[in-house]
Amino acid sequence: MKRSRIILADDHRIVAEGLKSVIEPEFELVKIVEDGRALIDAVTELQPDVIIVDISMPLLNGIEAVEQIRKCNKKVKVIFLTMYADISYAIRAQGAGADGYVLKHSAPHELLEAIRTTLQGKNYITPLLENDYIEKQRKGSKERYKEKAFLTKRQREVLQLLSEGYAAKEVASMLNISTRTVEYHKYQMMKDLNINSVAELIRYAVKHDILSCDCDGIFKTP
Known part of the structure; x- marks a missing residue:
């Protein structure tokens, strides 16, 4: 039986090697x-069945x-495997096109369950956040749009590029x-949001969906 092909994206090599031992007995880690x-680049070249991706990564974070x-690829299944046990990140990941959301401190069998579930065409969210996720979806995401409106178009353009590294x-x-x-x-945004570092500013922007702005034409991905 042909095994499903997976790409893993994580900038912590030790974590990635540990996940390799979890994934490979059942799936093909390409x-x-x-x-x-x-x-x-890897998804374009290898056309995997599943992507397992962290949120926090260099150059482009996982959500972007x-x-x-x-x-350009609607079929590949996407599972976020992250340390962020915050429902706002799960909502943001779902908005980006995620099929699954699993926490890094969850048991290995949960990641395997998420892979199997998404391959069956269903969504998976860790049970640790499921109730909060449903409640958040019910209430909507008004706060996110308030934060977007708070920044000017130029500020969001600057923030987008800073987040790119x-x-x-x-x-x-x-x-x-x-x-x-x-x-x-940069410093005006940090001051207005009461944030003390660029890294924290970028995490804030990802969490609140501020980077999804109308600035796609400013730059092209190499």
């Missing part, structure tokens, strides 16, 4: 990648990478503005 751009993959000087060149202007927008 590749391990360590950043979002490499994931997009999946959003780009979904533009570009330095302020590179962002300035891509947006045709000065480096000083980029720094101004």
Whole structure:
């Protein structure tokens, strides 16, 4: 019987190697990648049945990478395997096109169950968040849209590129503005949101769906 083919995306090599031993007895692990751009390239090249992806990764975080993959590949099953036990991330992942959401501290059998479930065409969310997920979906996501509206279009453009891993000087060149202007927008966002670092700012943006903005034409993925 042909085994389903899986790509694993996680920038922690030790974690990835541990997951390899969980996945391989039942499925074919065709590749391990360590950043979002490499994931997009691997999916295009290898056309797997399932992607298992972390949210927090270099260059492109997992959610942004999946959003780009979904533009040209609707069939591949996507399971987020992450440390974020926050329902807002699960909602955000689902909006990006996830079929499953599993926590890293869950037992290995739960990941295997998620893979089997998504391959059957069903969605899977860890039981640890299921009740919160249903309640959040019922109430809607008004807070997310408030946060989006809070930032200007230029701020969201700057934040999008910073989240891609570009330095302020590179962002300035891509947006045709000065480096000083980029720094101004960065620190203004941090001040307004009461955030102390760029890494925290990016995590906040991913959590609240701020990066899904109308700035797709600013840059092209290499």
